[in-house]
Amino acid sequence: MSHPGLRARFEPSSMALWLTVVALVALAALAASCAEDPAAAPCGDGLTPCGGACFDTQADPDHCGGCEGVCASGTRCEAGVCVGGGGAGGELCASGLVACSGGCVDLATDAAHCGGCGQECAAEQRCEGGACRCASGFTACGGGCVDVKSDPLHCGTCEARCPLHETCVEGACVCDEGFAVCGGRCVDLAVDPAHCGACGAACAPGLFCREGACACAAGDYEDIGSTVPRLLTGTTVGAETYFPLACMGVGSTQFVYRFTAEEAGRYKFDTAGSSYDTAIGVLDFDACEELACNDDRGGAATGSASVALEEGQSVLVVVSGYDGAQGDFALHLDRMAPPVCPLDTLATALPLSITGDTWGLGDAVSTRCGSIDTSDASYSFTAPRAGGYVFDTSGSTFDTVLELRRGSCSGTVISCNDNAMGAKTSRLVANLAEGQTVVAVVDGVDGGSGPFTLNVSEYVPPPCPELTLDATFPQTVTGTTAIPDRVSAVPSPCTRDSGPEATYAFTAPATALYTFDTFGSSFDTVLHVHKGTCSGESVACNDDASGTQSQVEVMLREGETISVVVDGYAPVASGAFQLNVSQTFVLPCPLIDLGSTVPQTVTGTTADVADVLRPSCGAGAGEVTYRFTAPAAGTYIADTFGSSLDTVLSVLDGSCTGAELACSDDAPGSEQSRLTLELAEGQTIVLLVDGSAAGASGDFTLSIAPFSGGGTCSTAIDLGSVVPQLVTGSTAERPESVRPACGSSSNAPDMIYRFTAPEDGLYIFDTFGSSFDTILQILEESCTGTSLGCNDNTDGQQSRVALRLAANQTVLVVVDGLGTSSGDYVLQVDRFTGPGTCATAIHLGSPLSITRTGTTRGQPDAVRPKCVSAASVSSPETVFTYTAPIRGTYVIDTIGSSFNTVLHVHTRGCAGTELQCNDDLTSSQASRVQIELAPNQTITVVVDGYNGASGDFTLKIAKL
Numbered sequence: 001m002s003h004p005g006l007r008a009r010f011e012p013s014s015m016a017l018w019l020t021v022v023a024l025v026a027l028a029a030l031a032a033s034c035a036e037d038p039a040a041a042p043c044g045d046g047l048t049p050c051g052g053a054c055f056d057t058q059a060d061p062d063h064c065g066g067c068e069g070v071c072a073s074g075t076r077c078e079a080g081v082c083v084g085g086g087g088a089g090g091e092l093c094a095s096g097l098v099a100c101s102g103g104c105v106d107l108a109t110d111a112a113h114c115g116g117c118g119q120e121c122a123a124e125q126r127c128e129g130g131a132c133r134c135a136s137g138f139t140a141c142g143g144g145c146v147d148v149k150s151d152p153l154h155c156g157t158c159e160a161r162c163p164l165h166e167t168c169v170e171g172a173c174v175c176d177e178g179f180a181v182c183g184g185r186c187v188d189l190a191v192d193p194a195h196c197g198a199c200g201a202a203c204a205p206g207l208f209c210r211e212g213a214c215a216c217a218a219g220d221y222e223d224i225g226s227t228v229p230r231l232l233t234g235t236t237v238g239a240e241t242y243f244p245l246a247c248m249g250v251g252s253t254q255f256v257y258r259f260t261a262e263e264a265g266r267y268k269f270d271t272a273g274s275s276y277d278t279a280i281g282v283l284d285f286d287a288c289e290e291l292a293c294n295d296d297r298g299g300a301a302t303g304s305a306s307v308a309l310e311e312g313q314s315v316l317v318v319v320s321g322y323d324g325a326q327g328d329f330a331l332h333l334d335r336m337a338p339p340v341c342p343l344d345t346l347a348t349a350l351p352l353s354i355t356g357d358t359w360g361l362g363d364a365v366s367t368r369c370g371s372i373d374t375s376d377a378s379y380s381f382t383a384p385r386a387g388g389y390v391f392d393t394s395g396s397t398f399d400t401v402l403e404l405r406r407g408s409c410s411g412t413v414i415s416c417n418d419n420a421m422g423a424k425t426s427r428l429v430a431n432l433a434e435g436q437t438v439v440a441v442v443d444g445v446d447g448g449s450g451p452f453t454l455n456v457s458e459y460v461p462p463p464c465p466e467l468t469l470d471a472t473f474p475q476t477v478t479g480t481t482a483i484p485d486r487v488s489a490v491p492s493p494c495t496r497d498s499g500p501e502a503t504y505a506f507t508a509p510a511t512a513l514y515t516f517d518t519f520g521s522s523f524d525t526v527l528h529v530h531k532g533t534c535s536g537e538s539v540a541c542n543d544d545a546s547g548t549q550s551q552v553e554v555m556l557r558e559g560e561t562i563s564v565v566v567d568g569y570a571p572v573a574s575g576a577f578q579l580n581v582s583q584t585f586v587l588p589c590p591l592i593d594l595g596s597t598v599p600q601t602v603t604g605t606t607a608d609v610a611d612v613l614r615p616s617c618g619a620g621a622g623e624v625t626y627r628f629t630a631p632a633a634g635t636y637i638a639d640t641f642g643s644s645l646d647t648v649l650s651v652l653d654g655s656c657t658g659a660e661l662a663c664s665d666d667a668p669g670s671e672q673s674r675l676t677l678e679l680a681e682g683q684t685i686v687l688l689v690d691g692s693a694a695g696a697s698g699d700f701t702l703s704i705a706p707f708s709g710g711g712t713c714s715t716a717i718d719l720g721s722v723v724p725q726l727v728t729g730s731t732a733e734r735p736e737s738v739r740p741a742c743g744s745s746s747n748a749p750d751m752i753y754r755f756t757a758p759e760d761g762l763y764i765f766d767t768f769g770s771s772f773d774t775i776l777q778i779l780e781e782s783c784t785g786t787s788l789g790c791n792d793n794t795d796g797q798q799s800r801v802a803l804r805l806a807a808n809q810t811v812l813v814v815v816d817g818l819g820t821s822s823g824d825y826v827l828q829v830d831r832f833t834g835p836g837t838c839a840t841a842i843h844l845g846s847p848l849s850i851t852r853t854g855t856t857r858g859q860p861d862a863v864r865p866k867c868v869s870a871a872s873v874s875s876p877e878t879v880f881t882y883t884a885p886i887r888g889t890y891v892i893d894t895i896g897s898s899f900n901t902v903l904h905v906h907t908r909g910c911a912g913t914e915l916q917c918n919d920d921l922t923s924s925q926a927s928r929v930q931i932e933l934a935p936n937q938t939i940t941v942v943v944d945g946y947n948g949a950s951g952d953f954t955l956k957i958a959k960l
Contacts, residue, residue: 069117071099206288216288216316219256226262229334229360236319236326243318245281247293252321258285259317259333261309266336266362268375268449269317270304276327277301278319285314292373294447295322304447306336306363306373339364341378341409342439348384351457353395358442358449365409367443369416370401376443378409381456383432388459390485391440392420392427395453399445402426404438414438418445419572429459429487461489464534465505465563473583477504481523481566481574490534492526492567494541499568502577503534506564508556513584513610516564517551520578524548524569534563543569555586555612586610589625589656590686596631599705606645606689606697613656613688617663618648621691625656628687628704630679635707635714637735638687639667639674645698649673650688658686665692667747668820674747676735678713678783711751713737713783716812721758724830731772731815731822738783740816743775743792748817752783755813755829757805762832762839762860765789765813766800772823773797779812792818793873794861794948800876802832802860804839836878838862838910841940846885849958854878856899856943856950865904865944867917875902875945879910882941882957884933889960892941893921893928899951902944903927909940919946930960 043054050057050067057063057080062070064077071077081098093104100107100117107113107130112120114127121132124145134145141148141158148154148171153161155168162173165186175186182192182199189195189212194202196209203214219242224232239253261267271278279295280303292305301322309315319329339362346352358375365376383389393400404414420427424445432438442452469477479502486500508514518525527550528541539562545551548569554562568574587609594600609622630636640647648665652658667674671692679685689700710717712735719725734749757763767774776799777790788811794800797818805811815825835842837860844850859876884890894901904917916929925946933939943953 070101204287214286216283216285221256221258221316223258224333226260228262228267229332232257232331232333233329234319234331235328236321237328239326241320243281243283243316245279245293245318245320246290247281247295248279248320248322252279252324253326254318254320255329257317257319257331258314260314261311263335264309264311265338266306266308268304268306268332268334268336268360270332271302271319271329272304272332273330274302274328276325276329277322278325278329279303279322280305280331281318281320282307283316283318285316291315304449306375306447334360336360336375337362341365341376341441342380343377344379346379346381346440346456348382350384350389351455353453353455354379355395355451355453356442357451358444361449365403365405365441365443367401367403367416367441368413369403369418370443370445374444374447375449376441377452377454378439378441379454380437380439382437383434386432386434388429388431388461388487390427390429390455390457390459392455392484393425393442393452394423394427394455396425396442396451398448398450398452399424400426400448400452401441401443401445402428403441403443404428404430405441407437407439409439409441411439427484429485459485459487462486462503464489465503467502467504469504469506469564469579469581471507471509473581475581477579477581478577479566479579480576481568482576483574486574488567488571490528490530490565490567492541492543492565493528493538495526495543495567495569497571498526499571499573501565501567502579503566504564504579505561506581507561508558510583511556511558511586513553513555513586513612515551515553515580515582515584517545517580518549518566518577519546519551519580521549521566521576523575523577524573525550525577526567526569527552528565528567529554530563530565532561532563534565536563553611555610584610586612587624589613590627591625593627594687594704596629598631598636599703601701601703602626603699603701604689605699606691607699609697611690611694613650613652613690615648615650615663615665615688615690616660617650617665618690618692619694620648621694621696623688623690624700626687626689626702627684629684630681632706633679633681633714635712635735635737636677636679636704637674637707638677638702638704640672640689640700640702641667641670641674642701643672643689643699645696645700646671646692647673647700648688648690648692649675649702650690651675651677652686652688654684654686656686661685664747668749668822674736676707676712676737678737707735709734711753713752713812716752716754719753719755719813719829721756723758723763724828726826726828727753728824728826729815730824731817734822738777738779738814738816740775740777740790740792740814741787742777742790743816743818745775745816745818748775748820749822750814750816751825753813753815753827754810756810757807759807759831760805762802762804762837762862764800764802764828764830764832764858764860766794766798766828767815767825768798768800768828769826770798770815770824772821772825773818774799774821774825775816775818776801777814777816778803779814781810781812783812783814785812791861791874794875794950800861802862802876804862832860834859836880838879838940841879841881841909844880844882844941844957846883848885850882850956852880852955853953854943854955855952856945859950863904863906863910863942863944865902865917865919865942866914867904867919868902868946872946873948875948876950877942877944878953880941880943880955881938883936883938885935886959887935888933889930890933890957891928891930891960892955892957893926894943894953894955895921895924895926895928896954897926897943897952899949899953900925900946901927901949901953902946903929904942904944905929905931906940906942910942912940915939 047054048057055063061077065080097104100113105113111127115130124138125132126135138145141154146154152168156171165176165179166173179186182195187195193209197212207214236253281293282291291307294303294305341364361375401418403416405411415428417426481500492498526543529539530536540552542550542552606622614620650663651661664673664675731749775792778788780786789801789803791799791801856876861874902919905915906912918927921928
């Protein structure tokens with residue numbers, strides 16, 4: 001580097017100095033360059049970069065042999081080794097030694113400079129041959145030197161770890177102090193539940209090991225000894241939760257006491273007076289069994305429990321809280337007195353009132369309406385005279401139960417009560433004979449106990465009826481049945497039990513329909529009416545006509561007197577009531593005499609008329625009545641077509657009090673009514689026009705006319721005795737003469753034929769080919785005769801009946817419709833002469849294996865299997881007989897049949913005992929039976945169909 005200004009000022013004589021400066025500057029620049037980037041400006045040959053400068057480590061005493069090699073004072077660096085300096089008078093290191101850190105060391109053995117200056121060995125190592133090796137007594141393990149005699153991670157040998165609670169001693173794992181070897185491992189006998197106090201001494205499930213003994217408590221508890229009675233106070237705030245208690249859904253913090261019974265007996269614990277909703281549990285100290293647990297006994301937010309303990313038995317008493325509650329508590333402990341019954345005898349001078357306290361008393365009686373394990377007090381009482389007596393616990397401080405027993409404490413229960421008149425006290429009224437002795441038991445609800453009062457007085461019942469209703473309409477009277485001295489004196493005819501009642505006398509001022517109801521009352525009422533007095537015959541009774549309120553209607557003659565009783569649904573049902581009375585004048589019955597004129601039509605209205613008569617086929621509303629006398633024997637049609645309301649038409653025999661002959665609601669396709677009547681000449685009936693529902697009223701039209709067509713009960717069409725024969729016709733616009741015994745026909749029109757069997761045999765009647773859903777019924781001789789056969793839906797919507805008739809036997813054949821169906825029909829009658837019936841069974845012989853095919857179509861239906869519902873539609877069947885050649889188990893099935901079969905087997909023909917029956921083999925509509933047969937035993941095998949099914953079948957019989 002050069003600068004013009006500098007060159008101008010220097011003289012040639014200063015050239016040497018200049019060159020020296022230039023050399024120094026260059027050397028400095030080179031050193032700086034090396035410091036910043038030694039790779040960019042390396043030291044010259046023989047030099048080594050150290051700390052940003054270049055040194056000759058072969059001769060530099062401060063960097064001898066390397067950047068960190070510093071020769072001691074008085075030594076020099078030769079060939080990279082510090083040696084003694086002759087000019088300074090220093091001594092050279094002895095042969096084999098090397099100067100390191102100001103001294104001469106043997107790099108082969110010096111632990112601080114092992115193999116090189118500054119290369120220090122670890123404390124547990126020594127330097128041998130210039131290398132660090134484990135010292136005596138140490139072993140190389142996992143990259144370090146360990147004492148395998150004491151190291152728990154390498155005990156005796158590398159990686160041999162000692163288990164938990166073990167220490168390495170002299171190269172072997174031994175149990176720590178306080179631990180013992182049990183089952184090959186170290187356990188703490190003070191706390192280990194499997195080895196509690198000794199090896200193998202396991203604690204029972206639920207117990208903990210505490211100080212070498214099995215105990216129920218894992219945590220702290222306070223031992224309160226055996227002293228009773230006593231009161232303890234404490235708090236569960238900040239406490240722990242030790243035990244799950246069965247009487248609490250969610251646990252809370254707990255305070256635990258240990259109590260030991262000084263003598264055998266029943267002990268009681270409760271938390272009355274605590275500041276929060278407490279619960280209490282009692283556990284056996286040794287077995288940890290929960291002996292008792294309670295939350296909210298006696299209706300209070302405190303716990304109460306009692307347990308029977310043996311002498312010296314210890315329990316843990318756990319005070320806790322409901323649903324996480326905690327706070328300050330009071331715990332009462334006492335020994336209950338031995339059960340005594342009765343405690344005392346009551347005086348007979350009435351009224352009387354005695355007081356006492358059930359706390360600490362024994363549980364002598366388990367009351368029927370109370371609870372077990374509850375202290376009770378009992379008193380004997382003898383009635384001084386016959387009459388009613390009132391026992392109550394009014395004035396008691398807890399939720400009581402009161403029970404009366406006949407004669408003694410073990411006598412039958414006369415009555416039991418809890419919570420009379422909505423209160424927590426109890427009350428009973430009993431009718432006693434003179435000199436009769438009873439025991440009155442004062443008990444507590446669900447463990448409740450405390451100070452009580454028992455009151456006894458004579459009961460003086462009110463007169464019945466007690467009050468009289470006015471003859472003004474409408475009228476409403478109010479009152480209450482919740483009277484302390486009131487009990488049920490008049491049983492309700494329409495409920496199982498009843499409460500106290502209020503009674504009224506009522507005399508009808510005129511002949512009319514009278515309505516009584518309790519709408520607006522405060523409790524679940526029952527209303528009943530009796531002729532004359534309260535003990536008279538029941539006229540009407542109702543419970544819950546509207547909600548929980550009641551209503552009755554009574555038809556009364558002028559001057560007739562009744563008793564009206566406002567009652568409660570249950571013994572505890574009582575309260576404020578409202579009795580409403582109204583009057584409805586009643587039309588004469590019958591209102592109009594239609595005479596014998598036919599046809600004729602009359603009109604009228606049911607609006608504002610009384611509902612006195614109730615037809616069987618409708619809810620009923622107000623009705624109008626007509627008398628009609630048949631001018632001649634025959635079939636008559638009465639209907640209400642053209643009426644403005646949904647009518648019900650009923651017919652009564654002879655008078656308004658006569659039996660109902662027929663009833664119709666909703667003729668086919670209409671809300672109006674239509675009846676077919678078979679009447680004798682001069683027969684009188686009452687026609688009742690009513691509404692189909694309560695409140696249905698309006699203008700109506702009533703028509704009555706004779707039916708001139710044939711095919712009715714009185715004009716059945718005679719088919720004679722011809723077989724086969726086929727007749728056709730239509731049931732449209734026909735009357736309904738008969739209700740079928742099968743299916744569901746609702747006012748469907750019908751056609752009736754008469755048929756006489758020409759000879760003994762099996763006859764088939766069917767409606768195959770008809771245009772609507774038919775029902776076919778065969779009646780014996782007349783429409784009022786026995787139904788000999790009835791069928792709905794044998795083949796689709798058509799019907800079929802097979803019937804065995806005697807020669808010259810006459811039957812009625814009724815073609816009817818399902819529901820309100822009607823239309824064109826086809827009726828076929830034929831005598832069945834084919835094989836496969838009960839009378840003409842097909843004999844299969846006696847082969848060990850046989851397969852037979854056939855069809856049930858066209859076959860009769862003469863026998864019903866027991867393995868299908870009686871409500872299912874009957875099906876045609878084919879009947880076979882089979883004789884077993886040898887003894888054995890035989891399998892009979894219909895696998896491969898085209899329809900849903902039923903298979904049944906009988907002895908001695910179709911009428912014999914049914915041995916086996918099967919419908920629907922697993923996952924199939926085929927059937928299968930398995931039966932044990934004796935040699936030459938003959939059975940009847942019936943291939944039947946399910947619910948009207950028929951078709952081709954395959955029958956197989958084989959021996960297993």
